[in-house]
Amino acid sequence: MRIPSRVLHTGAAVSALALLVTGCSAGADGGDEEATAAAASAAVPAGDPGGHATAEADAPAGDGVTDDDVEAARKIVADMSDEELTGSVVMLTYNGTDVDAAAQVIEERHLAGAIVMGYNLDEGADADAVGDVTTTLAAAAGERGWPVAIGVDQEGGPVARLDQAALDFPPLMAAGAAEDEDVTRDAIRAQAQDLRDMGFTLNFSPVADLTIGADDPVINVRSPGDDPERVSAVVDAAVDGFTSTGLASSAKHFPGHGHLTTDSHEELPVSDESLDDLSGDSYEPFRTATEAGVPMMLVGHIGLPGAEDVPATLNADVYESLREDVGFEGVAVTDALNMGAVSEEPGQETVKAIQAGADLALMPPDSGDAVAALGEALDSGDLERERLEEAATRVVAMQLWQARVGVVGGESADGADADTREAGVDADEALTALADDSLTVLAGECAFEDPTDSIAVSGGSDDARAAFTEAAEAAGLTVEEGADVTVGLGAGAGVDVVVGTSGPWNVEDSGADTIVEVYDGNPASFTAVAKYLSGDLDATGRAPVEVSSDAPDCAGG
Secondary structure (H helix, E strand, O other), rough: OOOOOOOOHHHHHOOOOOOOOOOOOOOOOEHHHHHHHHHOOOOOOOOOOOOOOOOOOOHHHHEEEEEEHHHHHHHHHHOOOHHHHHHHHEEEEEEEOHHHHHHHHHHHOOOOOOOOOOHHOOOOOHHHHHHHHHHHHHHHOOOOOOOOOEOOOOOOOOOOOOHHHHOOOOOOHHHHHHHOOOHHHHHHHHHHHHHHOOOOOEEEEEEEEOOOOOOOOHHHHHHHOOOOHHHHHHHHHHHHHHHHHOEEEEEEEOOOEEEEOOOOOHHHHHHHOOHHHHHOOOHHHHHHHOOOOOEEEEEOEEEEOEOOOHHHHHHOHHHHHHHHOOOOOOEEEEEEOOOOOOOOOOHHHHHHHHHHOOOOEEEEHHHHHHHHHHHHHHHHOOOOOHHHHHHHHHHHHHHHHHHHOOOOHHHHHHOOOHHHHHOOOOHHHHHHHHHHOEEEEEEEOOOOOOOOOOEEEEOOOHHHHHHHHHHHHHOOOOOOOOOOOOEEEEEOOOOOOOEEOHHHHHHOOOOOEEEOOOOOOHHHHHHHHHHHHHHOOOOOOOOOOOOOOOOOOOOOO
């Protein structure tokens, strides 16, 4: 049975923040060295909230952060010590699998919470093992009046840190191809439920960037597409799906990363477009996320004209634009501050981010340096207390919302019950519907012209061929050498059908009579291909990026 994180009293209830994965981490060597080296100690169970104000549990999860949550957060922040205040805007990253040491650092430094990365889990960790990690982190709240934030960056597709412990979820380009908000919403709800069951309360998704496709090395299939209307529709459905479960989400990477050709993990990409230029199409999905009530907005590491050497995460003009031009009032969170795009003295990356307008500093290289630098800036007057309290209030308000609706095992914080969250969805049905609707024909016919019950499979990795074979056989196809219909995984010569799993630009010119794109190599996607080949499924997906091939318009069946 899956072990979810314990929901504690609101004074130390579970809440979460996360960080993006392939998009936002410096990797296994980027964790907090002091947290890694700290002596492990048992996590202390939560106790009485110590008289701090808490929010009323009278609003459903789908309402998100309420005015009551904000008012309760203000009272908590007003009563914080300087040490609590500086820690409350910092999100820990740690090396290795010593979660007790990480919990100790959270408690001692009063940190907002921690991000669980793949390298924080033992190899082969299942959902129960992940639940043990989040339970230990949650208990680090001790008796303080606000919960520990426990985050993960589980977009799906190429950005997934939980491996087999979590649902095998596709990247959002699949949702862009499906063009069905109800299908997207249900799939996201299934993903959110899965993460909540493991004890997470925040996922750094959805990607709201418009991608330019093949020349975009970082975002590409992680984006719903290149059209602002399509991307906005997916983002709207995704935010609603997350919020309806009580899981916080974060639209990213403001002001728009998908048109850049440099990887911000390695160095700072510089946009040719100014904020005024980006405020048109590129801002539309972020405006939609704001209207949908997204609780967090992640700012990316992007240089801008006139500020080529300053990441957007440290640029006050960017935060001003987020507030005034987008209208966002929630938590503005930095991308990972241990990425190659950021080069500041230890701790100063965090001070400059908060000064510029960030509310939460994600993954500074060392949380001790970050908290110390914030304290020094507060004492010297370089960082105004009002700015720091504003940031802390936004973060704590989000945490209180999650605590308020954090129903686990039939019990809840502050009297909330299962009625505060929408009824669950069947994960298999939801992921099957998304895979079926996203199947995109780039060449050939919307209904396979020569349905077959036997195929030969080539190309791709050994694991990919094995996964495709398993899915095909489960769908009723025989996989054997010498079959009349030959299927190639990825671009290749001499096959009847090419199956793409990493973006249409990689297979659209492969020359096969039939080319289909499924955006990911998960079981549901491969099963959709098998059903198409056997004549049991007509393709209805439409490429969400511009393609050069003469693709049929299969949208709508």
